[in-house]
Amino acid sequence: xxxxxxxxLPGIEQEELLWLxxxxxxxxxxxxxxxxxxxxxxxxxPEAVLICSLFGLVAIAGIQxxxxxxxxxxxxxxxxxxxxxxxxxxxxxxxxxxxxxFNKRASVEAASLLGSR
Numbered sequence: 001x002x003x004x005x006x007x008x009l010p011g012i013e014q015e016e017l018l019w020l021x022x023x024x025x026x027x028x029x030x031x032x033x034x035x036x037x038x039x040x041x042x043x044x045x046p047e048a049v050l051i052c053s054l055f056g057l058v059a060i061a062g063i064q065x066x067x068x069x070x071x072x073x074x075x076x077x078x079x080x081x082x083x084x085x086x087x088x089x090x091x092x093x094x095x096x097x098x099x100x101x102f103n104k105r106a107s108v109e110a111a112s113l114l115g116s117r
Contacts, residue, residue: 042106046099053092
């Protein structure tokens, strides 16, 4: 696999691509393939976070927080209608940042599972 193998991930942005390339720069091709498979399972697409945030404005608030494994915040959003919709609006605006923070943690976790970092 080459350095462009991360481009198969949906919605990947330049910052995430550079982070993943730096994280895996010393991986042999077999380990890189394992990392990509593992990371792809853990990763959240930024557009999915946006859709869940927008869904919270019209139906059930907090789904985006459950998607990002922030269970306590998801429950809080659920019972407060997304902090009276303000939290859901803020999440809809900051969806890329929320997804990037989750994906960064997921990449480090995937790398540690493969025995690096």
